[in-house]
Amino acid sequence: MPPHRSRRRIPEATVARLPVYLQILVDQAGEGVENISSEGLAELAGVNAAKVRKDLSYLGSYGTRGVGYEVDYLVYQIRRELGLDHDWPxxxxxxxxxxxxxxxxxxxxxxxxxxxxxxxxxxxxxxxxxxxxxxxxxxxxxxxxxxxxxxxxxxxxxxxxxxxxxxxxxxxxxxxxxxxxxxxxxxxxxxxxxxxDLAVELQILSYHEQRRAAASQGGQLHAVSTDRGRGATA
Amino acid sequence: MPPHRSRRRIPEATVARLPVYLQILVDQAGEGVENISSEGLAELAGVNAAKVRKDLSYLGSYGTRGVGYEVDYLVYQIRRELGLDHDWPxxxxxxxxxxxxxxxxxxxxxxxxxxxxxxxxxxxxxxxxxxxxxxxxxxxxxxxxxxxxxxxxxxxxxxxxxxxxxxxxxxxxxxxxxxxxxxxxxxxxxxxxxxxDLAVELQILSYHEQRRAAASQGGQLHAVSTDRGRGATA
DNA sequence: CGGGCTTTGTGCACACGTTCACAAACCGCC
DNA sequence: GGCGGTTTGTGAACGTGTGCACAAAGCCCG
CATH class of the missing domain: 3.40.50.720 (NAD(P)-binding Rossmann-like Domain)
Known part of the structure; x- marks a missing residue:
């Protein structure tokens, strides 16, 4: 199997999610899990399974159909892609x-x-x-x-x-x-x-709070659906 | 002029930028600036002028053509929209x-x-x-x-x-x-x-560093262009 | 060895976000 | 009052990201 030094550009949105997957995979490996499906990983990461598959496909075809992804190997590949195979002082x-x-x-x-x-x-x-x-x-x-x-x-x-x-x-x-x-x-x-910027984060939350307050007082209440890379509403 | 209690939904990407504009506008007000153009604000915020205008247009039509935006009034409007007209413990x-x-x-x-x-x-x-x-x-x-x-x-x-x-x-x-x-x-x-997540932020930077290293060693070098809400590459 | 079940990888359509480009609006000056 | 210069507000084109849906691929069992 060739090392596959990807010269391919990975979308920023995906780059921002890879560390999250990595974290989860390392945890899972620690608990002895050897294989994980896109659906399982998606569940743990709080995202859509199709998104997980598409994200991982940018790294290469490292899954096995009918089985899922080998946790250790995936950890290795994500680490490599993120440049985490050595320390960054x-x-x-x-x-x-x-x-x-x-x-x-x-x-x-x-x-x-x-x-x-x-x-x-x-x-x-x-x-x-x-x-x-x-x-x-x-x-x-x-x-x-x-x-x-x-x-x-x-x-x-x-x-x-x-x-x-x-x-x-x-x-x-x-x-x-x-x-x-x-x-x-x-x-x-x-x-x-x-x-x-901590203040920015709080101000974004403030916006949603304010919106909630305004909605419950006047208009109808929507299910808020924040997202955008970081931050999410369930 | 009616208070304009916007029941309109503001895009998340815009909500994430409003606090940045706010910060800049407050600074400018502190330096005695009374009016600012979308271009001036864009310059200070490191974004495109059209984006500034579109973002601000979600609040309402608070600019004056040929002149720009009144800083104090804009501060007031952004504060109100973000729910910053009172404290959030x-x-x-x-x-x-x-x-x-x-x-x-x-x-x-x-x-x-x-x-x-x-x-x-x-x-x-x-x-x-x-x-x-x-x-x-x-x-x-x-x-x-x-x-x-x-x-x-x-x-x-x-x-x-x-x-x-x-x-x-x-x-x-x-x-x-x-x-x-x-x-x-x-x-x-x-x-x-x-x-x-600090580690995630660092890992995203790591990705770009790794990419830079790979590029300078082998392939051609692209101008990296990160962005996505927070974070940017100049 | 073939059939059924599972799960990946991806083409496609749609939603969201960004940028351009320009008409409409406003100011100030003559 | 009209004219030139400036800047907003937004329609439209484009690009990026998301999610569905399905064919292709692999496993297991009979």
Whole structure:
């Protein structure tokens, strides 16, 4: 069976679901499950079975008709496709409330994203230790990125400092950024940015709450059906 | 001009962008800007101008041709549509690393989502104070929800406890959940759930990094163009 | 070895989201 | 009051994502 180095582009919507499948499959493997059908996986992932099949078909034809998918093999294939066959060290900029929580959050290390460094501009924070990581001055960012071959940066600064952090990360050679600051970053083409904004998430929920309230008061009530990649309504 | 209580449904993709526009508009208002064109707003939000106009058109016709949009009025309208004309108290389940960071994060309170309560199942954590909030036992969840009229719950527990937390939140009367645990929650219809999974975000970035590496080594390089609601590539 | 049952992989139709392009509306100035 | 310049609001085309439905493929059993 050929390694099948897919040069094929996978739709973004699918890329966003693969990690979810992966998580579930790893859990299932841990419970001794050897095979799983698209329907079974769909059930656990809370999506449509056809979607699961189509998603997995982008990886290649790794199922067996009449049987389903071999869990271990599927885990291997998804890992490979997502580039999770090796670790990706990350550097965190900003050792405030959130930066500390992130550094201390075990989930990073466990899932193949070791914290290669945690930097802050504030001298009072430098050299304090959080989650086993010693905070380094912002100036050492470039060094850390170069030394540990970091390609992913996490921005956990206050909003006004976020753009500067992004500029420094890019200059240091980072090509992917996960931005927790509620700010729209401007970066050169070719740099991938993803934004996680807690306030935005809450405001989206607020919209649905408001809508519910308005509906129950006046109009008829619809079954709300959120979705769109992340987030869903049952 | 009639208040225009829109009973119209707004597309999810638009709902996800409105908070971003809002943020920018508030900033602009703070700098004394009175009017803004769709192009100006689009520039700041990193999106297409036509998209801005279409998004805003779902709220009603609040622009003036040849001039643009009045910033203050637009802020008011977006706030109203998102249900941000009053506070939405939230209750946080789980006072671990993340739960504490969330409780301590000023952004919640500032943006209209005061923390009405922070509960944990672990007695050792109960009564400790984090971010000005005293941790309460899990059993008091229902009380807190009822007393403060909470409709939004935040799950910041370890994965195995997340479903139980969701069940308790729903039983207590919460109708929207923001889930930080890397677990697919199962909830009754009518409950809105949004999931924020840091590992998933990193894995999506990993995919793009892996792709970049594969491309530069073998095939031709494409301009990567991520997007999909949140996250973007420049 | 063939027939029945199960499950994948995918063509097709539909829904949703994005972008273009342009008429309609408004401002300000002459 | 009309004319040129500007910007909105939206119809229409396009692209992406979803879900159905079914043929193809494999397993098991008689």
């Amino acid at each position: 990350v550097v965190i900029v900003g050792a405030g409330n959130l930066g500390q929580a992130l550094a201390g959050y075990g989930g990073f290390n466990d899932r193949g994203f070791p914290v290669a460094g945690l930097v802050d501009i504030d001298d009072d924070k430098v050299d304090t230790v959080v989650g086993g990581i010693r905070v380094r001055p912002l100036d050492e960012l470039a060094q850390i990125v170069a030394a540990r071959n970091v390609s992913i940066g996490v921005i956990a600064t206050p909003p006004p400092a976020a753009q500067d952090a992004a500029d420094r990360l890019v200059k240091a050679g980072v090509t992917s950024i996960l931005n927790f600051a509620p700010v729209v970053l401007s970066v050169p083409v070719g740099i991938t940015v993803r934004k996680v | 939230v209750v946080i389940v789980g006072a671990g690393n993340l739960g504490q960071a969330l409780a301590g994060y000023g952004g919640f309170n500032d943006r209209g989502f005061p923390v009405a309560g922070l509960v944990d199942i672990d007695d050792d954590k109960v009564d400790t104070v984090v971010g000005g909030i005293r941790v309460r036992p899990l059993d008091e969840l229902a009380q807190i929800v009822a007393a403060r009229n909470v409709s939004i719950g935040v799950i910041a527990t370890p994965p195995p406890a997340a479903q139980d937390a969701a069940d308790r939140l729903v039983k207590a009367g919460v109708t929207s959940i923001l889930n930080f645990a890397p677990v697919v929650l199962s909830v009754p219809v009518g409950i809105t759930v949004r999931k924020v």
